[in-house]
Amino acid sequence: MEGKPLAELLSSFRANVETVLLGKRESIDLAIASFIAGGHVLLEDVPGTGKTTLARALSSGISGTFRRIQFTSDLLPQDITGMHILDADRKSFVFSPGPLFANVVLADEINRGNPRAQSALLEAMSERQVTVDNRTYPLPEPFLVIATQNPYEQHGTFPLPESQLDRFNLRLRLSYPDRGSERQLIRENNLLTMRDGIPASMRPEQVRALRAEVDRVTVHDAVVDYIQRLAAATRAHPAVRLGASPRGAIGLKSTSQALALLSGRDHATPGDVRRAAVPVLCHRVFPKGDAAGSEAAQAILEEVLSVVPSPL
CATH class of the missing domain: 1.10.8.80 (Magnesium chelatase subunit I, C-Terminal domain)
Known part of the structure; x- marks a missing residue:
């Protein structure tokens, strides 16, 4: 990985993601493009089409950290941002980071989260920081939110407001794989061996360098x-x-x-x-x-x- 041109690293990254998300070249290209442009992704699709696989592949491909948040109606803002807890030895409150402190965050079924939890995520997406008890903490860079929602199941959901939808750079539908790709998936995997991690193609600092290249x-x-x-x-x-x-x-x-x-x-x-x-x-x-x-x-x-x- 050392000394490789950024274009070669990017090509290797894409090829590795394709090994776990078969037959989805256009969706992969768009997701990677949004990632290196610094934009968040909303995946609107039925369960089981590869949404988690894509998120995990992007994080492992940059040797970054990955966290998954399952949104529910009783999720509290501090459940995702973190909170201050009492350190008995130091006799003071210290900040315990929540799952937002990762390079790639999968916000699963985001429209099942209540508006307060959605608002906490909104600040993170917009400002790349979280505010807890009037103190601000920067999030890791690169930082990407991949949120999912089921377009067909609306019971018990809180539709995302227009202001939050606007924070997502793009919306993708992975859809079902083509016949050949699905046949290969069935042949090569079972529920205990399915993998969605890939070899690391680059480091987080190289993703930051790619973002500078995008601007040029x-x-x-x-x-x-x-x-x-x-x-x-x-x-x-x-x-x-x-x-x-x-x-x-x-x-x-x-x-x-x-x-x-x-x-x-x-x-x-x-x-x-x-x-x-x-x-x-x-x-x-x-x-x-x-x-x-x-x-x-x-x-x-x-x-x-x-x-x-x-x-x-």
């Missing part, structure tokens, strides 16, 4: 203008109640830069933007009335992509 990927004015026109078109669409935010447009640019870097280029193209547009903007577009839902939002975005002219 060129985005020409025509591509910036294209991103802005896409965001504006979502706000002007007659079927949309609330369109993509400026944060969403910034996330679309950063993810496009990361996809370019993942493809071995030093500049982002309109193709990178189109590739990232639906995952980055879908959860930030809220259709009106009975059409509300991720499928309706995706249909609107696909329409917007078809009518907004792309630069050459």
Whole structure:
């Protein structure tokens, strides 16, 4: 690992993740792109499609720490941020970090958590820090939240508010594997031997270096203008109640830069933007009335992509 170019480390990282998440190249590319761009990921899918596998693979691939939080209706903010406890020997209160203090945090079934617990997670996602008893503690870097929610089971859930949805850089659906990949999974695994860890491809400090490389990927004015026109078109669409935010447009640019870097280029193209547009903007577009839902939002975005002219 020592002395390898960052591009080679990134390619090795992607290849290793693919060994445990078969047939999901596009989802893996988007998740890695969001990771190195510094954005959190929302996985909306049915159980058993590889959400935990992806989170564990990303953490072990950077030799980082991984923690899983199972969100429930009785989860308290201090259960995830940590708390001050009395140290009898020192006769003072010391901070005991919660599960948020990890490089990759899996927030499982986040929409089952109550609003107070969701708010505690929101500060961590936005500020990369937590505040406990008026004291602030920085989180590790890199820091990534991968949250999951089941789109079909709504009993006993607290839907995420629009402000928190906007903190996720992209939303992915892994879906079921193709026939060949599922056949390979069945042949090679059983419930006692399934693995979702991978060999470490890089260290956390190299992920930070990759994030600096993402910032250096060129985005020409025509591509910036294209991103802005896409965001504006979502706000002007007659079927949309609330369109993509400026944060969403910034996330679309950063993810496009990361996809370019993942493809071995030093500049982002309109193709990178189109590739990232639906995952980055879908959860930030809220259709009106009975059409509300991720499928309706995706249909609107696909329409917007078809009518907004792309630069050459």
